[in-house]
Amino acid sequence: MTTLTETAELSPEWLATRVLSLIEDETEIDPTENLVLYGLDSISVMTLSSELKQRGIEASFDELAREPTLNAWWALIAARR
Template sequence: MTIAETSDLGAEWLAKRVQRLIEDDCEIDPTENLVLYGLDSIAVMTLSAELKQRGIEASFEELAREPTLDAWSALIAARR
């Protein structure tokens, strides 16, 4: 994994990726629980696997503990 590939994993990338996972075009409040937007456990597992492929270890449990864009952005930033 190159630095350029991991630097692409910012808040903007995450918001766009979650938008595709929930299949909705509404604007997401970064502090709101993503389950309220229709995010399900399969989507969380998918995101966890994608992050792992990009060199970021974030387990399903860690992501499910606080499913908000802000929390996930902080987790990803801490793991880079």
């Protein structure tokens, strides 16, 4: 069961920080740029999908992989909160 705290802490900043930790890069990410260009791989996308599901947000690997940008991912998360 997802608690309100788990979904409440989701934010664009959380997403950007989480993606940075997945790609293990210290660079600033352009929210409109394809995250694959920063080194994001399919395992990381699967990991994020699983973490979002644990927080009550259904976002499949296919949905995330379709448009791998911070802006697109946040729009998907925000729409499903």
